Amino acid sequence: MTVEDVTIAELAELVDALPAGVVVTDPDQLDKYRRDRAADPLAGQPLAAVRAESTDHVQIAVRWAARHRVAVVPRGAGTGLSGGSTAVTGGIVLSTERMRAMRVDPLTRMAVVQPGLLNAEVKAAAAAHGLWYPPDPSSFEICSIGGNVATNAGGLCCVKYGVTTDYVLGLQVVLADGRAVRLGGPRLKDVAGLSLTKLFVGSEGTLGIVTEATLRLIPAQPPSSTLVATFPTTEAATAAILAITSAIRPAMLEYMDQTSINAVEDVLHMGLDRGAAALLVARSDSQHLAAEREMTIMNDACVASGATETLATDDPGEGEAFVAARRAAIPAVERRGALLLEDVGVPLPRLPQLVQGIETIAADRALTIALIAHAGDGNTHPLIVFDPADEDMTRRAELAFGEVMDLALTLDGTITGEHGVGRLKKAWLPGQLGPEVMELSLRIKRALDPLGILNPGAIFP
Amino acid sequence: MTVEDVTIAELAELVDALPAGVVVTDPDQLDKYRRDRAADPLAGQPLAAVRAESTDHVQIAVRWAARHRVAVVPRGAGTGLSGGSTAVTGGIVLSTERMRAMRVDPLTRMAVVQPGLLNAEVKAAAAAHGLWYPPDPSSFEICSIGGNVATNAGGLCCVKYGVTTDYVLGLQVVLADGRAVRLGGPRLKDVAGLSLTKLFVGSEGTLGIVTEATLRLIPAQPPSSTLVATFPTTEAATAAILAITSAIRPAMLEYMDQTSINAVEDVLHMGLDRGAAALLVARSDSQHLAAEREMTIMNDACVASGATETLATDDPGEGEAFVAARRAAIPAVERRGALLLEDVGVPLPRLPQLVQGIETIAADRALTIALIAHAGDGNTHPLIVFDPADEDMTRRAELAFGEVMDLALTLDGTITGEHGVGRLKKAWLPGQLGPEVMELSLRIKRALDPLGILNPGAIFP
Numbered sequence: 001m002t003v004e005d006v007t008i009a010e011l012a013e014l015v016d017a018l019p020a021g022v023v024v025t026d027p028d029q030l031d032k033y034r035r036d037r038a039a040d041p042l043a044g045q046p047l048a049a050v051r052a053e054s055t056d057h058v059q060i061a062v063r064w065a066a067r068h069r070v071a072v073v074p075r076g077a078g079t080g081l082s083g084g085s086t087a088v089t090g091g092i093v094l095s096t097e098r099m100r101a102m103r104v105d106p107l108t109r110m111a112v113v114q115p116g117l118l119n120a121e122v123k124a125a126a127a128a129h130g131l132w133y134p135p136d137p138s139s140f141e142i143c144s145i146g147g148n149v150a151t152n153a154g155g156l157c158c159v160k161y162g163v164t165t166d167y168v169l170g171l172q173v174v175l176a177d178g179r180a181v182r183l184g185g186p187r188l189k190d191v192a193g194l195s196l197t198k199l200f201v202g203s204e205g206t207l208g209i210v211t212e213a214t215l216r217l218i219p220a221q222p223p224s225s226t227l228v229a230t231f232p233t234t235e236a237a238t239a240a241i242l243a244i245t246s247a248i249r250p251a252m253l254e255y256m257d258q259t260s261i262n263a264v265e266d267v268l269h270m271g272l273d274r275g276a277a278a279l280l281v282a283r284s285d286s287q288h289l290a291a292e293r294e295m296t297i298m299n300d301a302c303v304a305s306g307a308t309e310t311l312a313t314d315d316p317g318e319g320e321a322f323v324a325a326r327r328a329a330i331p332a333v334e335r336r337g338a339l340l341l342e343d344v345g346v347p348l349p350r351l352p353q354l355v356q357g358i359e360t361i362a363a364d365r366a367l368t369i370a371l372i373a374h375a376g377d378g379n380t381h382p383l384i385v386f387d388p389a390d391e392d393m394t395r396r397a398e399l400a401f402g403e404v405m406d407l408a409l410t411l412d413g414t415i416t417g418e419h420g421v422g423r424l425k426k427a428w429l430p431g432q433l434g435p436e437v438m439e440l441s442l443r444i445k446r447a448l449d450p451l452g453i454l455n456p457g458a459i460f461p
Numbered sequence: 462m463t464v465e466d467v468t469i470a471e472l473a474e475l476v477d478a479l480p481a482g483v484v485v486t487d488p489d490q491l492d493k494y495r496r497d498r499a500a501d502p503l504a505g506q507p508l509a510a511v512r513a514e515s516t517d518h519v520q521i522a523v524r525w526a527a528r529h530r531v532a533v534v535p536r537g538a539g540t541g542l543s544g545g546s547t548a549v550t551g552g553i554v555l556s557t558e559r560m561r562a563m564r565v566d567p568l569t570r571m572a573v574v575q576p577g578l579l580n581a582e583v584k585a586a587a588a589a590h591g592l593w594y595p596p597d598p599s600s601f602e603i604c605s606i607g608g609n610v611a612t613n614a615g616g617l618c619c620v621k622y623g624v625t626t627d628y629v630l631g632l633q634v635v636l637a638d639g640r641a642v643r644l645g646g647p648r649l650k651d652v653a654g655l656s657l658t659k660l661f662v663g664s665e666g667t668l669g670i671v672t673e674a675t676l677r678l679i680p681a682q683p684p685s686s687t688l689v690a691t692f693p694t695t696e697a698a699t700a701a702i703l704a705i706t707s708a709i710r711p712a713m714l715e716y717m718d719q720t721s722i723n724a725v726e727d728v729l730h731m732g733l734d735r736g737a738a739a740l741l742v743a744r745s746d747s748q749h750l751a752a753e754r755e756m757t758i759m760n761d762a763c764v765a766s767g768a769t770e771t772l773a774t775d776d777p778g779e780g781e782a783f784v785a786a787r788r789a790a791i792p793a794v795e796r797r798g799a800l801l802l803e804d805v806g807v808p809l810p811r812l813p814q815l816v817q818g819i820e821t822i823a824a825d826r827a828l829t830i831a832l833i834a835h836a837g838d839g840n841t842h843p844l845i846v847f848d849p850a851d852e853d854m855t856r857r858a859e860l861a862f863g864e865v866m867d868l869a870l871t872l873d874g875t876i877t878g879e880h881g882v883g884r885l886k887k888a889w890l891p892g893q894l895g896p897e898v899m900e901l902s903l904r905i906k907r908a909l910d911p912l913g914i915l916n917p918g919a920i921f922p
Contacts, residue, residue: 107707107810152652163650165659166627181897186808188838189624189878191613191663192886192893193920194902198626198659202652219710222751246568249680288749290683347647349568377649417650425653432653436642440909441655447908448901459654 005090006047006068014048014064014092018057024049033093036080038341038424041388044089046073053098055172055180055211061094062209062453063178071456074205076115076144081341082422084151084204084458091456094209096146104129108186109217110169115146115210119153122215131217134161137418138327149210152202154418156323157221159376160251160285163418165201170214173200176207176449186214199444204420205455207448224251224285225295226319229302229310230276234359234371236306237278238352241375243301244282245348248294252283253376254326260370260383263332264325272325276308280375281322329372333383336368340384340401343425344408345417348378357407358382365396369404379417402428421459429459466551467508467529475509475525475553479518485510494554497541499802499885502849505550507534514559516633516641516672522555523670523914524639532917535666537576537605542802543883545612545665545919552917555670557607565590570678571630571647576607576671580614583676592678595622598879599788610671613663615879617784618682620837621712621746624879626662631675634661637668637910647675660905665881666916668909685712685746686756687780690763690771691737695820695832697767698739699813702836704762705743706809709755713744714837715787721831721844724793725786733786737769741836742783790833794844797829801845801862804886805869806878809839818868819843826857826864840878863889882920890920 015023024030025048033049047070050061065072071091078085087093099114102122106129113122119133119140126133136155137143147153149171154163170184184190184197200207231237234257244250256264256279265272272279280302284294295312302310313319333339346354355371358380362369373380382404386397405415405428415421415428430438445460446452476484485491486509494510508531511522526533532552539546548554560575563583567590574583580594580601587594597616598604608614610632615624631645645651645658661668692698695718705711717725717740726733733740741763745755756773763771774780794800807815816832819841823830834841843865847858866876866889876882876889891899906921907913 107703108808109706152656154650154652158650162623162627165656166623175901179897181895181901183898185875186873187806187875187878188809189615189619189806189835189840190875191615191879191881192875192877193882193890193898194668194905195613195626195659195663196898196901196905198656198662199905201659202656207655242568245570286748287751290748290751345648345650347569348649374650379650412647414646414648414651414653416653417648418652420652421654429654434642436640437644437654437657440636440642440657443908444655444657444660444905447904 006070010068011047014061017060017064018050022051022053022057024051033075033095034087036078036083036085038081038083038086038422040083040086040423043086044091046087046091046093049093049095051095051098055174058094058174058209058211059178059180061092062174062176065092065453066177066451069451070453072453073455074150074209076147076150077118077142079139079143080147080151080422081419082416083424084420084422086423088457096144099211106131110186111215111217113145113213113215115144115149117145119143119145119148126217127220130220132220133167133215133217135164135167138330145213146210149201149213150204151418151420154374154379156252156254156374159253159374160249165198167216168197168201168213169216171197171200171210172212173208173210176451176454180211184214204422204458206445206459207454222285222287223316224283224319225291225312225314226322227282227295227298227310227312228322229280229307230273231278232306232308233277234355235352237280238355240280240302240305240307241351242348243305244298245376247297247301250282250294250298250376251285252281254281255373255375256326256329257371259368260329260333260372263336263370264328267332268325268328270321270325273309281326283319326372330383333370333385337385338388340386340397342382342384342401342404343416343419344382344404344413345379346408346411346413350411350413351375351378353411354380354408354413358404361400361403361407365400367396367400369400423457426459426461467531471529472508475522478521478525479511483512483514483518485512494536494556495548497539497544497546499542499544499547499883501544501547501884504547505552507548507552507554510554510556512556512559516635519555519635519670519672520639520641522553523635523637526553526914527638527912530912531914533914534916535611535670537608537611538579538603540600540604541608541612541883542804542880543877544885545881545883547884549918557605560672567592569647572676572678574606574674574676576605576610578606580604580606580609587678588681591681593681594628594676594678596625596628599791606674607671610662610674611665612879612881615835615840617713617715617835620714620835621710626659628677629658629662629674630677632658632661632671633673634669634671637912637915641672645675665883665919667906667920668915683746683748684777685744685780686752686773686775687783688743688756688759688771688773689783690741690768691734692739693767693769695739695816696813698741699816701741701763701766701768702812703809704766705759706837708758708762711743711759711837712746713742715742716834716836717787717790718832720829721790721794721833724797724831725789728793729786729789731782731786734770742787744780787833791844794831794846798846799849801847801858803843803845803862803865804877804880805843805865805874806840807869807872807874811872811874812836812839815841815869815872815874819865822861822864822868826861828857828861830861884918887920887922
């Protein structure tokens with residue numbers, strides 16, 4: 001599809017069908033809708049961005065797109081890390097940034113939200129009622145709840161509290177033909193018909209466009225205690241992780257390697273041990289004696305695995321500082337160069353092999369690969385640092401990018417634990433799913449989007 | 462499809478392709494494969510039951526069925542309550558009762574199970590490693606884990622710990638063409654591709670036949686405290702439910718009405734208050750001071766709502782006796798006549814209206830409708846008692862059966878919270894989903910089972 005395929009008159013139809021300011025066609029203004037945080041260099045040149053203000057606007061845009069066979073790339077806050085919102089030349093970008101209505105019902109403990117709200121805004125609105133929306137991607141202050149639903153986003157608390165899909169009770173979705181349907185709803189248990197709500201969560205805009213979500217909220221998380229431990233080797237740290245997860249279910253269990261520690265310390269100057277090979281941030285949010293027991297188990301596991309230092313704190317500010325350090329890792333490492341950002345996960349017992357294998361790939365390719373991880377659920381983020389101006393290095397980084405995913409697959413792992421396949425990882429998806437599950441997935445894609453206009457190029461070949 | 466459509470020679474093909482004893486064709490032996498606990502009087506006469514011992518056997522049977530366009534009705538332990546396993550004339554029953562292998566991995570905290578195992582057996586195997594598989598249908602001692610996956614079964618602990626789909630990480634599924642695929646796997650977070658695992662959970666055998674499931678286990682549930690409260694009116698009891706759920710998240714919150722209390726007391730003779738209009742069994746499994754706080758909140762909520770008596774106990778045996786009383790309610794009420802068993806759910810604030818509305822339907826139709834409920838998540842089981850020999854009463858019971866579902870829908874509820882649509886409720890499904898979501902569901906069904914051989918008559922028209 002190229003710009004020439006849609007005439008100026010046809011594009012004018014779309015502009016005229018929507019209120020002034022909704023459709024952006026000016027190339028300068030369009031530029032910010034071309035890429036997400038994956039910064040795909042192959043991003044296309046869209047015809048227009050539609051900044052929908054309602055489900056109705058989304059329907060108008062999708063109906064227009066279906067009529068003219070134009071690609072529709074849905075976009076939330078543009079913080080995706082897999083190129084799921086990379087613009088397609090000749091397509092439109094369907095931005096939900098203006099869809100920001102929200103209603104919290106404390107009695108049913110649910111929030112009905114539009115997709116353009118930030119995750120942090122949903123959390124804050126829930127907190128105002130003493131409630132909690134748990135899923136917490138590190139980017140929670142800048143990522144949209146619609147993007148979270150589209151990617152089935154995870155985060156730091158998932159090790160105990162689950163991922164986005166565990167909190168989505170209902171959706172409103174605009175289908176590929178422009179019809180809007182409601183799936184699920186404000187019911188805690190509902191098995192009437194196929195689990196379509198769950199199918200749409202994590203489908204990365206390839207099956208429909210989410211225009212509203214009904215989210216389950218739970219009582220506010222109780223205060224937590226935080227344990228920070230540093231290790232002389234990465235092996236010692238991964239041994240501590242397995243010792244902890246085989247004994248208890250921590251409320252958080254995060255990993256940073258030496259490169260990440262130093263990158264964060266460069267920015268935050270908080271006195272992290274630059275000499276440590278790895279650092280763990282673990283939390284218990286059990287209460288009273290149960291918390292004491294869990295903190296003792298975690299501390300003992302770290303010490304027995306060879307931790308050089310452990311620090312336990314009940315002080316919320318002090319604990320939060322270390323969690324903030326962990327969250328700051330991606331932007332901090334980004335200061336050292338461009339990043340190819342991985343999201344591989346493995347069954348927990350394979351985590352030591354994954355960490356070691358990534359070190360080997362980094363050495364073989366003469367690259368820096370910083371490693372941070374939601375260690376408690378085996379989900380890691382190797383950050384491959386490279387200089388885009390250095391062609392050889394760029395090529396090595398790209399090779400390493402694939403090698404890390406191949407490594408995860410040999411360890412019975414996944415190419416993506418929480419970021420989504422998008423465009424950057426789709427070449428590796430058949431290697432994980434196999435031809436039969438790919439074909440099964442494609443059958444569903446074709447049944448729901450026969451014209452193939454919804455986010456073409458994401459997930460599927 | 463009638464028996465005549467498949468020749469004796471063709472049926473012999475199936476018998477010969479499988480080991481001796483796997484295929485049952487003797488009509489007397491077949492009889493027990495015709496109905497599940499819904500006891501559908503319209504159950505058909507199957508050609509054969511295939512008691513598969515492996516995924517391979519399931520594939521052989523499904524390939525044969527696809528070749529001859531024969532219906533395949535999957536069946537676990539036959540405890541389904543919606544007629545999801547009602548046999549189809551001229552079809553085969555695919556029983557998984559002999560598929561009972563299991564492997565528990567304490568390090569990854571997962572169980573890999575075959576579908577014929579009972580829920581209780583999975584729980585016991587997990588418990589042997591200090592682990593817990595939470596979903597607990599009241600029938601957990603007699604229902605199969607495969608049936609739990611097929612219906613996305615719930616239970617008593619779901620109010621705090623979620624339902625079956627929350628614990629299914631991976632599946633092996635035999636598709637409608639006989640191919641076996643693996644979906645998901647032993648990874649706590651995995652967003653690679655569409656959420657097919659979640660789509661198959663709860664699909665009631667209409668999209669494929671589950672031959673293996675990888676289940677997430679969690680650490681053993683801590684000891685719990687139990688509160689039992691009796692109420693002079695059902696209004697007082699539902700007010701207490703809302704007061705509890707808007708303050709805390711109990712580990713269990715179960716409701717029994719007067720008919721159920723008396724039916725259970727007739728059987729168990731445990732001294733339940735026969736004069737009470739309703740009884741609640743609530744649990745906290747928080748620890749120490751947190752448990753005390755929750756028990757106080759629940760007790761105060763019951764007293765403030767007008768409870769005539771409350772009893773709190775930390776004694777596991779005493780607490781379990783009341784939970785067992787609640788679990789015994791369906792078989793106890795069944796002694797009073799045949800049952801039409803409902804499974805309607807509503808958003809929590811609508812629960813009082815649902816309970817009141819059911820009382821009105823019972824009065825209008827001059828019927829006994831016993832009510833038990835997983836009250837904490839708004840999921841109720843009205844049990845319509847009738848005498849099948851009484852034609853007029855049977856007709857009134859059937860009318861009430863539909864009226865209860867219609868009532869739930871007017872309250873923004875669901876026709877089924879955890880039992881599934883099966884054959885008994887499918888006439889009401891379009892009323893809940895609407896024509897567009899029905900059509901969307903059918904598109905997926907046709908994409909995955911183009912010949913329509915998988916559990917025809919269940920869920921879909």
